[in-house]
Amino acid sequence: xxxxxxxxxxxxxxxxxxxxxxxxxxxxxxxxxxxxxxxxxxxxxxxxxxxxxxxxxxxxxxxxxxxxxxxxxxxxxxxxxxxxxxxxxxxxxxxxxxxxxxxxxxxxxxxxxxxxxxxxxxxxxxxxxxxxxxxxxxxxxxxxxxxxxxxxxxxxxxxxxxxxxxxxxxxxxxxxxxxxxxxxxxxxxxxxxxxxxxxxxxxxxxxxxxxxxxxxxxxxxxxxxxxxxxxxxxxxxxxxxxxxxxxxxxxxxxxxxxxxxxxxxxxxxxxxxxxxxxxxxxxxxxxxxxxxxxxxxxxxxxxxxxxxxxxxxxxxxxxxxxxxxxxxxxxxxxxxxxxxxxxxxxxxxxxxxxxxxx
Ligand code: IPM
Ligand code: MG
Numbered sequence: 001x002x003x004x005x006x007x008x009x010x011x012x013x014x015x016x017x018x019x020x021x022x023x024x025x026x027x028x029x030x031x032x033x034x035x036x037x038x039x040x041x042x043x044x045x046x047x048x049x050x051x052x053x054x055x056x057x058x059x060x061x062x063x064x065x066x067x068x069x070x071x072x073x074x075x076x077x078x079x080x081x082x083x084x085x086x087x088x089x090x091x092x093x094x095x096x097x098x099x100x101x102x103x104x105x106x107x108x109x110x111x112x113x114x115x116x117x118x119x120x121x122x123x124x125x126x127x128x129x130x131x132x133x134x135x136x137x138x139x140x141x142x143x144x145x146x147x148x149x150x151x152x153x154x155x156x157x158x159x160x161x162x163x164x165x166x167x168x169x170x171x172x173x174x175x176x177x178x179x180x181x182x183x184x185x186x187x188x189x190x191x192x193x194x195x196x197x198x199x200x201x202x203x204x205x206x207x208x209x210x211x212x213x214x215x216x217x218x219x220x221x222x223x224x225x226x227x228x229x230x231x232x233x234x235x236x237x238x239x240x241x242x243x244x245x246x247x248x249x250x251x252x253x254x255x256x257x258x259x260x261x262x263x264x265x266x267x268x269x270x271x272x273x274x275x276x277x278x279x280x281x282x283x284x285x286x287x288x289x290x291x292x293x294x295x296x297x298x299x300x301x302x303x304x305x306x307x308x309x310x311x312x313x314x315x316x317x318x319x320x321x322x323x324x325x326x327x328x329x330x331x332x333x334x335x336x337x338x339x340x341x342x343x344x345x346x347x348x349x350x351x352x353x354x355x356x357x358x
Pocket of ligand 2: 251
């Protein structure tokens with residue numbers, strides 16, 4: 001077996017965490033006799049610096065004929081000035097669109113060893129195991145017009161939230177299928193009391209639900225969901241929502257898991273080719289210090305094995321190795337606890353490889 005994986009380390013802590021994800025993939029490949037073809041390309045601020053383009057043609061070319069993409073993070077404070085025409089994040093949005101990965105799966109499971117790492121009460125967190133399915137290539141992130149102007153001396157700006165029913169339908173199917181494999185409960189999150197897009201979203205989700213009579217569907221307004229997520233997180237199984245709501249709710253949900261550094265994601269489209277990335281950002285203030293948490297990326301690599309390479313047993317082995325390392329008391333700085341051993345990025349990667357049972 002042979003797998004062609006494009007690596008997009010990106011900016012800030014991206015290269016450090018991707019290196020650990022690669023370490024784990026190489027260990028799996030070696031144990032399974034799989035030939036790994038790794039190809040590194042540019043994305044984000046580093047791509048702007050080298051080519052002037054946050055998503056250069058060479059990157060687009062590479063992703064069009066690989067099995068999967070493993071990404072780190074994009075973003076650099078150098079590009080914070082809102083007047084700049086080119087920004088690293090445009091590269092990431094363009095990448096998602098180019099790959100057609102409309103369904104972003106963000107699992108949030110509270111690992112028993114990390115019950116006390118969160119700022120939330122352990123009794124609230126205990127048993128939390130949910131997945132957010134975030135629509136990723138539509139809505140206000142991509143809608144046109146998206147522009148600024150000046151009229152009568154007043155600056156104005158507009159972003160457009162637009163959804164086509166086929167965009168809602170296809171991501172709803174992903175969420176229903178996932179719910180079917182889990183506890184068969186789906187919460188669709190919208191703002192149907194205010195937004196036209198949300199009213200259509202709800203209509204289409206209700207139509208798709210007809211095909212999944214075994215799945216219990218509930219609708220929840222996004223503000224109420226923000227509250228319920230930290231009040232009773234164990235009530236959720238699969239959460240389906242549009243692009244921007246999903247962006248916001250998954251940062252919130254990350255706090256259930258103790259640190260945003262723990263959370264992986266898989267972005268999937270029609271085929272097997274997927275984009276895998278931790279949900280955290282480039283964290284420029286801690287870049288290059290060997291203190292970033294690589295577990296979100298390592299768990300993303302596990303999702304890559306599962307969804308793009310059809311290696312479920314190996315994916316589980318990686319996830320179990322992560323749990324074992326945490327259970328053994330090793331922590332990165334973001335989840336440090338008294339009576340635990342704080343380790344750096346590279347050592348955490350080594351520990352996961354050592355605990356791999358394959
Ligand atoms: C995420 C990030 C991105 C998003 C940014 C970097 C464009 O916050 O993946 O959640 O908003 O989608
Ligand atoms: Mg985000």
